Amino acid sequence: MPLSPALPARASQGEGAGGFRDALPFRLRRKYTVAQAEACGYNRRATVTKQFQAIIFDMDGVVVDSEPLHERAFREVLEEIGYARSHGIDFAAYYGKSDLVVWRDFIARHRPPHSLAELLARKEEKFAALLQGEEPIFKGLPELLEKLSPGYALALASGSRHPTINAVLDLRGLRRFFRAVVSSEDVEHGKPAPDIFLRAAELLAIPPNVCCVIEDSAAGVEAGLAAGMTVIAITNSLPIEKLARATKVVRTYGEIESLLLPSSALRAPSPPRRGRGTG
Numbered sequence: 001m002p003l004s005p006a007l008p009a010r011a012s013q014g015e016g017a018g019g020f021r022d023a024l025p026f027r028l029r030r031k032y033t034v035a036q037a038e039a040c041g042y043n044r045r046a047t048v049t050k051q052f053q054a055i056i057f058d059m060d061g062v063v064v065d066s067e068p069l070h071e072r073a074f075r076e077v078l079e080e081i082g083y084a085r086s087h088g089i090d091f092a093a094y095y096g097k098s099d100l101v102v103w104r105d106f107i108a109r110h111r112p113p114h115s116l117a118e119l120l121a122r123k124e125e126k127f128a129a130l131l132q133g134e135e136p137i138f139k140g141l142p143e144l145l146e147k148l149s150p151g152y153a154l155a156l157a158s159g160s161r162h163p164t165i166n167a168v169l170d171l172r173g174l175r176r177f178f179r180a181v182v183s184s185e186d187v188e189h190g191k192p193a194p195d196i197f198l199r200a201a202e203l204l205a206i207p208p209n210v211c212c213v214i215e216d217s218a219a220g221v222e223a224g225l226a227a228g229m230t231v232i233a234i235t236n237s238l239p240i241e242k243l244a245r246a247t248k249v250v251r252t253y254g255e256i257e258s259l260l261l262p263s264s265a266l267r268a269p270s271p272p273r274r275g276r277g278t279g
């Protein structure tokens with residue numbers, strides 16, 4: 001169960017950040033749900049023009065185009081264990097959630113002779129092999145990290161387990177950009193609960209209200225909002241209407257750069273001045 005219930009859509013339309021939860025000592029904030037905080041006058045909407053100290057990236061569907069590879073890895077394991085056509089898994093429904101959730105649901109439905117640990121390991125092994133072969137890093141993402149890293153503390157907060165995260169961070173030197181890395185293994189509740197983002201902020205020693213989350217899934221958007229953070233959603237995996245609760249929805253990494261580094265847009269070459277007589 002998520003720690004915090006989803007808020008009605010209108011709740012994302014308030015003004016300003018701060019308030020009830022921000023006034024609490026950091027460790028106490030997680031004891032209050034967003035709904036409780038809102039009832040006490042807390043309003044979590046922040047504009048993307050505010051000053052952030054940290055940017056927390058989701059991994060699957062944000063750093064790497066891995067959802068298709070996850071599905072292929074799952075399907076290969078399911079075929080090997082005799083459930084090629086009878087697994088009954090709607091993979092799209094699990095975007096943003098961990099392998100653990102998929103396999104627990106599968107085991108609850110089919111009661112296979114295989115252990116949870118075995119299924120997790122087999123799928124992770126297949127995924128790592130697919131990942132190394134294809135290196136599906138989103139175009140423009142490494143450049144964005146390069147530009148953001150001097151001015152922001154960057155973290156990775158992923159529903160995947162550490163073996164999968166490590167396989168991704170080994171690609172093209174991505175590891176060097178992230179000061180903190182959090183897996184769903186490190187927290188009690190996965191997305192859409194806020195735990196994983198709150199843990200990332202805690203590791204960075206930066207308050208949640210000055211953290212900006214980059215997400216591609218509805219569960220991830222809810223997790224970021226429940227953590228009291230600004231959420232930019234990118235339409236890599238889902239259409240705009242499925243991400244509408246995010247603070248801002250974008251289609252490209254260039255748009256994220258413009259939102260988080262507005263001065264870079266101002267540095268665009270300006271037309272030559274006329275009439276000054278300087279040659």
Ligand SMILES: [Mg+2]
Nearest residue numbers: 058060061216
């Ligand atoms: Mg994702």
